[in-house]
Amino acid sequence: MSERRMEENALFASREKAAGIVIRGLSMELYGRKLLDHVDLDIAPGKISGLAGESGSGKSLTGMTILGLPPEGAKLTGSVKYAGETELLGMKERERNGYRGRRISMVFQDPTSSMHPMLSIERQLTDGMRYHLHLNKQQARERAVELLRLVQVPEPEQALERFPHQFSGGQLQRIAIATALSCNSRVLIADEPTTALDVTVQAGILHLLKDLNERLGLTILLITHDLGVMSALADTIAVMRQGKIVEVGDRYDIINHPQHPYTIDLINSLPTKVEERMEAAGELGSSNAAWDAGTVENVDMNLDAGDASIPTIESPTKVSQAGETGAANGAGAIGKIDEEA
Numbered sequence: 001m002s003e004r005r006m007e008e009n010a011l012f013a014s015r016e017k018a019a020g021i022v023i024r025g026l027s028m029e030l031y032g033r034k035l036l037d038h039v040d041l042d043i044a045p046g047k048i049s050g051l052a053g054e055s056g057s058g059k060s061l062t063g064m065t066i067l068g069l070p071p072e073g074a075k076l077t078g079s080v081k082y083a084g085e086t087e088l089l090g091m092k093e094r095e096r097n098g099y100r101g102r103r104i105s106m107v108f109q110d111p112t113s114s115m116h117p118m119l120s121i122e123r124q125l126t127d128g129m130r131y132h133l134h135l136n137k138q139q140a141r142e143r144a145v146e147l148l149r150l151v152q153v154p155e156p157e158q159a160l161e162r163f164p165h166q167f168s169g170g171q172l173q174r175i176a177i178a179t180a181l182s183c184n185s186r187v188l189i190a191d192e193p194t195t196a197l198d199v200t201v202q203a204g205i206l207h208l209l210k211d212l213n214e215r216l217g218l219t220i221l222l223i224t225h226d227l228g229v230m231s232a233l234a235d236t237i238a239v240m241r242q243g244k245i246v247e248v249g250d251r252y253d254i255i256n257h258p259q260h261p262y263t264i265d266l267i268n269s270l271p272t273k274v275e276e277r278m279e280a281a282g283e284l285g286s287s288n289a290a291w292d293a294g295t296v297e298n299v300d301m302n303l304d305a306g307d308a309s310i311p312t313i314e315s316p317t318k319v320s321q322a323g324e325t326g327a328a329n330g331a332g333a334i335g336k337i338d339e340e341a
């Protein structure tokens with residue numbers, strides 16, 4: 001185990017334990033139509049749980065319901081529990097605000113959908129932190145820089161001055177992920193996070209999600225219609241059809257030994273075979289074993305410069321302390337940015 005990894009582990013040991021979500025018997029009816037039908041889903045703490053299924057099967061509705069944002073007029077029954085205890089279903093809006101964006105966050109297919117086109121990246125990133133974490137402008141800005149490093153946006157200081165339209169889709173998705181994590185959420189719902197991106201950019205975002213999962217113990221619900229993406233990343237896969245979970249299991253079992261005819265259809269209907277897709281998505285396929293062994297170093301990512309920022313994600317008050325910023329151990333390709341910091 002490298003020294004860096006040991007340091008990381010020590011940092012994580014002191015962190016709040018990863019939180020999960022347990023959904024039981026969740027049903028949703030809207031204008032007499034049953035959109036979710038007795039959904040049972042475990043989003044295990046510190047794991048990546050996949051939710052697959054064709055378009056219209058109810059995946060996004062499930063995600064939005066966890067977040068407390070079901071469609072207007074939806075009738076909900078069942079249970080959605082956070083961290084094994086807090087019932088989110090039916091929670092008063094006021095109390096909800098303590099969870100949405102603070103315990104549970106969501107990123108979407110189109111990152112611009114959650115961004116204001118006329119606000120700078122600094123405003124997008126810092127508004128939530130100033131409101132929820134009561135940071136002043138300077139503290140929030142410093143933390144925003146750390147967050148952008150964490151998600152590997154190059155030249156974070158300059159990036160803060162820019163506006164959404166000045167970034168590529170992949171960079172914007174990184175910024176959306178940084179924003180989602182800015183107020184210490186323990187659970188990230190990623191709804192088709194790579195669907196709008198081209199294959200090479202997709203791989204980068206998937207690597208990032210895996211890395212955040214490993215380094216922060218971030219719990220992720222990965223929603224996608226694309227089993228290729230899913231098989232490269234998720235620990236478990238649940239398959240949804242017409243508002244029902246039809247099959248759930250370990251990713252290897254679901255991909256290699258699907259039981260339900262619908263899952264078999266889904267796998268067969270992939271534009272190319274899953275293995276080819278995994279290869280197309282860069283090293284994702286071949287690096288699965290490496291990920292499992294915890295050696296993300298094998299994957300072409302440079303995360304060294306982000307290390308020092310990790311404690312500040314959990315404890316914003318430390319952001320301004322000397323020696324706690326990225327400059328402390330800025331090695332590797334983006335070390336140059338660190339020296340400027």
Ligand SMILES: Nc1ncnc2c1ncn2[C@@H]1O[C@H](COP(=O)(O)OP(=O)(O)O)[C@@H](O)[C@H]1O
Binds near residue numbers: 035053055056062
């Ligand atoms: N706001 C809404 N009002 C009415 N019907 C909706 C709404 N959102 C989703 N639906 C319907 O619910 C079903 C599931 O949608 P959704 O969860 O978005 O599917 P998925 O994310 O799996 O593609 C679809 O038939 C969709 O038309």
Ligand SMILES: [Mg+2]
Binds near residue numbers: 056059061
């Ligand atoms: Mg959807």
